[in-house]
Amino acid sequence: MLVDFELIESARSGNDAAFNQVVLAYRKRILGTISRLIGRPEDVEDVGQEVFLRLYFSLDQLRTPEVFEPWLYRLTVNAAYDYLRRQKRRHESRMSDLSEQQVMMADAVAGGKVSKEELRRTNLKEFVDSLLDSVSEEDRVLLTLKEVEGLSLKELEQVYQVNENALKVRLFRARQRVIKAFGSLTETSAKLRGVD
């Protein structure tokens, strides 16, 4: 826990200053999780504010301060789902954005403005984003929380509010699908490299 239970209790009872402190303590971590969940740096702050907005108006429903963190993660996951669903509807414009980014990156590389390390990081990010884009939003979020954020099964049980077995089944299926997607994605990029 990044803050005391008393502070959460105080925020829950309507103390705005206490709520402000809670946000200050958690915002960086939540923004980091969101950035890896949605993969769009320009929208991270907006989704982060949405999470804390929902937190503000639902804090009185929190049963005990002990479950605050999984509950905050749950709000984060829900806000990320909503964002990803909206994005899916705007998929075409997103594709054009991506290609624009790629063109900009290619220009920067050609101009020698980007280091090799930066280029490697960008490529890795793009590859993982495409990999996670090729599975459903549910799989994407679950895999990000488990494999990237490193949440334990116990923590995920609290976030998803399901029992261990149900969670294991979901995780098993999500892993199967991502392994399959990884295979076809690497095959496609290998083919593309062959063509180049």
Next chain:
Amino acid sequence: MANEQRNRAELENLELPAEIQAMFASYRAALPDPEPEANFMPQLWSRIDSQRNFTFSFGRLAKRFVSVAVASCLAMSIFFLAPVHQMSPAYGATYLDVLAADHPDDAADPELTHSVETL
């Protein structure tokens, strides 16, 4: 039984291949938690305020609507429960009284009275 055990073991043991695990770890390292921008908190509070104002106005509107609805119900109850025969004699009179009132000449006609009596 053996099948079930095998499925359970499969479920417990499915890990991602080392290659994908390493890729996710590098992805995590390549994307550190971003520093929030300076206007993060002011923007958040302005969103909270606007939502609060909206909720407050909506609440006030709902209260007003409820008051108007209660007042209308009361008015309608009074209107419908008021003694109706005072408004029009037709509501309190019998059918024959109303007929007699509508045709005062018929009642005075002795021939008609006689024929009704013989019936």
